[in-house]
Every structure is written in structure tokens, then in C-alpha cells.
Amino acid sequence: xxxxxxxxxxxxxxxxxxxxxxxxxxxxxxxxxxxxxxxxxxxxxxxxxxxxxxxxxxxxxxxxxxxxxxxxxxxxxxxxxxxxxxxxxxxxxxxxxxxxxxxxxxxxxxxxxxxxxxxxxxxxxxxxxxxxxxxxxxxxxxxxxxxxxxxxxxxxxxxxxxxxxxxxxxxxxxxxxxxxxxxxxxxxxxxxxxxxxxxxxxxxxxxxxxxxxxxxxxxxxxxxxxxxxxxxxxxxxxxxxxxxxxxxxxxxxxxxxxxxxxxxxxxxxxxxxxxxxxxxxxxxxxxxxxxxxxxxxxxxxxxxxxxxxxxxxxxxxxxxxxxx
Amino acid sequence: xxxxxxxxxxxxxxxxxxxxxxxxxxxxxxxxxxxxxxxxxxxxxxxxxxxxxxxxxxxxxxxxxxxxxxxxxxxxxxxxxxxxxxxxxxxxxxxxxxxxxxxxxxxxxxxxxxxxxxxxxx
Numbered sequence: 001x002x003x004x005x006x007x008x009x010x011x012x013x014x015x016x017x018x019x020x021x022x023x024x025x026x027x028x029x030x031x032x033x034x035x036x037x038x039x040x041x042x043x044x045x046x047x048x049x050x051x052x053x054x055x056x057x058x059x060x061x062x063x064x065x066x067x068x069x070x071x072x073x074x075x076x077x078x079x080x081x082x083x084x085x086x087x088x089x090x091x092x093x094x095x096x097x098x099x100x101x102x103x104x105x106x107x108x109x110x111x112x113x114x115x116x117x118x119x120x121x122x123x124x125x126x127x128x129x130x131x132x133x134x135x136x137x138x139x140x141x142x143x144x145x146x147x148x149x150x151x152x153x154x155x156x157x158x159x160x161x162x163x164x165x166x167x168x169x170x171x172x173x174x175x176x177x178x179x180x181x182x183x184x185x186x187x188x189x190x191x192x193x194x195x196x197x198x199x200x201x202x203x204x205x206x207x208x209x210x211x212x213x214x215x216x217x218x219x220x221x222x223x224x225x226x227x228x229x230x231x232x233x234x235x236x237x238x239x240x241x242x243x244x245x246x247x248x249x250x251x252x253x254x255x256x257x258x259x260x261x262x263x264x265x266x267x268x269x270x271x272x273x274x275x276x277x278x279x280x281x282x283x284x285x286x287x288x289x290x291x292x293x294x295x296x297x298x299x300x301x302x303x304x305x306x307x308x309x310x311x312x313x314x315x316x317x318x319x320x321x322x323x324x
Numbered sequence: 325x326x327x328x329x330x331x332x333x334x335x336x337x338x339x340x341x342x343x344x345x346x347x348x349x350x351x352x353x354x355x356x357x358x359x360x361x362x363x364x365x366x367x368x369x370x371x372x373x374x375x376x377x378x379x380x381x382x383x384x385x386x387x388x389x390x391x392x393x394x395x396x397x398x399x400x401x402x403x404x405x406x407x408x409x410x411x412x413x414x415x416x417x418x419x420x421x422x423x424x425x426x427x428x429x430x431x432x433x434x435x436x437x438x439x440x441x442x443x444x445x446x
Contacts, residue, residue: 010351011385015337018344054380083384105337105388 001119002046005029006036006063007081008055012104016050019108023115033058037066040076047074047122048115052104053082053093061096068097075125077118081106142216144194145201153215153223157277160213160225165273172234172267173280174224175288176204176241179260179296181220192252196259199250207244221288223281231267231301238265238299246297260297264288270303326393328423328430334390335434342435349431352385356424360417363401367413375413376405382420389431394423 003025007013010031017027028046030036034057039045049067053060060080067076080093080101093101099121100114142149148156157173164171178184178200185193197220204214204222217223226237242263249256264287266280275283287302294300338344359378366374379401386395397420404413 009381009384009388010355011348012388014344014347014351015388018338018341022339083380083387104384105390108337108339 001048002026002028003048003050003115004036004039004046005050006031006033006055006060007050007052008032009052012052012081016106016111019106019111020050020115023112025115032056033060033063036063037070040067041070043073045073045076047076048118049076049078050102050111051078051080051098053080053089061093061098064093064097074129075122077121079114079118142201145198145216147201147205147222148213148215150215150217150223153213153217153225154277156213156215156225157223157281160227161268161277161280164227164268170228170230170233170267170269172226172229172231172237172265173284174226174234174238174241174266175217175264175281175284176222176224176261177263177288177292178220179262179292184257184259188252188254188257192254192257195252196250196257199248199252200245200259200261203244203248204241207241229267231270231303234265234267235299235301238263238301242297242299262288262291262296263299264291264302265299266302272304328391328393328426329434330390330392331430331434337388337390342437345431346435348389349428349435352389352431353428355385356382356428360421360424363413363417366405367410367417370410372405372408372410374405375410376402379403379405382424386427389427391423391427391430394420394427397423 001024003020005013005016005020005027006029007016008031013029013031017029020027025048028039030039033051033055036049036051036055037058040049040063049063051060051063055063058066060082064078064080067078078098078100080098081104082089082093082101083104090101099118102111102114140149140152141147147153160171163169178196181193181196184196197216201214201216201222204224208214208224208226211227213225213227215223224241226234229237242261245259245261249258264284266284266287268280271280271283283302287300291298291300334345338348359382363375363378366372366378379398382398383395383402386398397416400416401413401420404410404416
């Protein structure tokens with residue numbers, strides 16, 4: 001555990017350094033308050049600090065003020081070192097943001113015990129942050145596949161749709177469905193069906209760029225947002241994903257399994273600007289339905305029929321499978 | 325008569341580490357003349373804040389070194405600066421300077437293991 005010592009008295013600093021090194025701390029020491037603030041606010045800075053009250057540039061209470069005002073990362077537990085023993089001073093130090101104080105010269109055992117009390121607070125904070133992060137993850141991710149859940153991927157869709165229209169940039173949607181999934185469940189059992197969904201999810205996620213997004217839309221359906229992707233690229237990217245699944249062998253508890261997916265695709269630039277997210281989802285869903293009807297293991301791009309109103313429904317064209 | 329240094333307290337504080345004690349002596353012997361000089365300079369310029377600062381700084385160092393008598397004198401220098409009654413500063417500073425010389429000698433003796441017999445350490 002890193003600890004910062006800020007004290008302008010070189011004798012006191014060296015004593016404290018040695019005391020804390022013996023107690024197993026990784027010690028950083030500085031001789032003024034300004035340097036202390038810099039260390040405490042740095043990205044990987046110490047979270048425990050022993051700060052002398054009287055120091056050049058910034059005194060101890062001012063260091064507390066600055067750190068409490070500016071720290072955005074984890075909590076810093078600050079113990080003020082003071083030779084001042086009056087109640088007023090104690091109150092001033094605690095009001096400035098110190099957590100505790102010790103009177104100089106420090107008794108080693110007392111100092112160690114007070115630092116342990118600080119460590120308990122920091123450990124409690126770590127536990128709470130871990131719990132919050134776990135809750136956040138659970139609230140936004142699908143429990144089985146760890147992809148974004150339906151709510152979040154739909155939020156992304158709305159946000160990216162707004163952005164692409166505002167910035168006049170490309171974007172496309174893919175709705176990807178595992179072929180004959182019911183059969184996999186019936187023949188191999190639901191646990192294997194779950195494994196298949198996990199493997200496909202991993203493959204899809206690993207095949208995308210960092211700024212694309214994939215979420216579990218329904219049972220065996222995955223919704224993919226391709227950012228900056230025009231109609232021609234959409235076709236190619238969807239085909240690559242389909243092929244990647246078809247060429248993979250998925251390890252399951254019942255042995256290796258091969259499977260295919262059907263993909264409905266839609267480049268939003270083809271559809272004007274009047275359709276909402278749910279409208280576009282309906283179109284891409286119809287394209288997926290068309291892909292299934294066309295024999296599965298294929299990609300269909302939804303396009304508005306020429307000469308017809310933009311929202312009258314997609315005309316589906318089947319992309320020929322290459323090398324199959 | 326009061327010892328210049330409470331060697332039992334000091335050895336306790338450094339956990340019996342005489343190498344550390346030598347380091348502290350080196351730092352102290354280098355620092356204190358500058359602090360006395362700073363106090364005298366502040367006195368000559370009639371700046372009570374400077375006298376108070378030097379007194380405070382020496383007080384902290386001497387408390388850590390368990391130099392009880394010198395620590396008390398440094399606290400007086402600090403008080404004189406704070407209360408802005410500089411007339412007695414000169415004599416107290418002189419007394420402190422003499423005591424600091426004795427503290428340095430006692431520390432040197434303690435570093436060599438000599439003062440243990442004088443201390444209350446069993």
C-alpha cells in the first residue's frame with residue numbers, strides 16, 4: 001500500500017519514512033504541501049496520507065481542502081500531523097477534510113493503529129465500489145452472454161441514430177438469429193443451447209470494432225450496430241459475420257457443434273430520416289424473416305422499394321452465398 | 325539534572341536502529357545552524373513571523389529527537405515570535421544554540437552506543 005508523507009522537517013520525515021517502511025508501506029515523501037497535492041491527485045497516487053500541519057507553500061489543512069475539492073478518483077484517507085494540541089486546531093483540521101490527526105512526535109504503535117483504521121475505511125470503499133460496478137454490469141448486460149442487454153442496445157440505437165442523422169454519417173443495423181436453435185435445444189438439451197449462445201456471442205463481439213455494439217435482443221437473436229458503415233460495407237460486414245459463424249466449430253459439453261446464422265441487415269441511409277428506431281427494427285426484423293424464408297445461413301439487406309414511400313416496407317434481396 | 329537527550333525514548337522511536345540514528349544526526353547537524361541563522365536574520369530584520377517559524381521548525385525536530393530541554397527553548401523562541409516580544413529573543417537564541425551543540429554531541433555519543441549506559445534503557 002502506498003502512503004504519502006508530507007513534512008518539511010527532514011528529521012521527522014526520515015523517521016516516519018523508516019517507521020512506515022518497517023510496517024510494510026510503500027512510502028513517497030515530499031517536503032511541501034503543493035507537491036503533496038500533486039501526488040494525491042495523480043492517477044495512481046497514494047490513498048493514505050500523513051500530512052504535516054505547518055508547511056511551506058500549502059499547509060496541512062489547505063492540502064486537505066484541495067484534495068477534497070479536486071479528487072475525482074478513490075477516497076484519500078488523510079491524517080494530519082500536528083504539534084498543535086488545542087481543540088480549536090483539531091476542529092479546524094477535521095473541518096478542512098482531514099480524517100484523523102496525530103500529535104508529533106508520533107508513537108509508532110499508535111500511528112500504525114490509526115493507519116490500520118484508515119485502511120479499513122479504504123477497504124470498505126473498495127468493497128462498495130466493487131458492489132456498485134457489479135450492479136452496474138448486471139443492469140446493463142445480459143446474464144447469459146455478457147453482451148449488452150436489450151434495454152441498453154436499444155438505448156444505443158436511439159442515441160447513434162440521432163448522432164448519425166445529426167452528423168450525416170453512416171450507420172447500419174444487423175439482426176442475427178441462430179438457425180434451427182430450437183432443434184439444438186431439443187436434441188442436445190438447454191444447457192448446450194445456452195453454451196451455443198455464449199459461443200456465438202463471444203464470436204460476434206470479438207469480430208466487431210471497439211465502436212460498434214452488439215446486444216442480446218431476444219432468445220437467440222443478436223442486434224448489432226455498425227457505426228460509420230454504408231450499404232455496401234454493411235453487406236460485406238454481415239456476410240463476414242455469417243461466414244465466421246458457419247466456419248466455426250463450437251465446443252460444448254456434448255462435443256463440438258457446427259451451426260449457422262441468418263442475418264437481416266439495414267443501412268439507415270437507405271431509409272430517409274422519418275423512421276424511428278422501432279420502425280427501423282421492424283424493417284430489419286422483416287429482412288431477417290426473409291433470410292429465414294430464403295433458406296437460412298444467408299444475409300438479406302432491407303431496402304425500400306423504388307418509387308414507393310420510404311416507410312412502405314422493405315424489399316428484400318438475397319445475397320448469393322459465395323464458395324458454398 | 326535533566327539529560328540532554330532522553331535516550332530511552334529516542335532509541336524506542338528508532339527501534340534501536342543506530343544506522344538510522346546516524347542518518348538523523350547527519351540531517352540534524354546540517355539543518356540546525358541554518359535554522360538558527362534564519363531566526364537571527366529574522367530578528368535583525370524585526371520579522372517576528374520568521375522567528376516564530378524557525379522556532380516552530382526546531383521545536384518539531386527536537387521533539388522527535390527527544391531533546392527535551394532544547395525543545396523547550398525552541399518553543400520559547402516560537403512563542404517570542406508569535407507574541408512579537410523580540411527583546412528577549414537574542415538571549416534565548418544564544419541559549420538554544422549552546423544547547424543544540426550539546427544535543428549534537430549527545431547524539432553522536434548515542435550513535436556509537438556510548439549513551440546507552442546513561443539512559444534509562446534496560
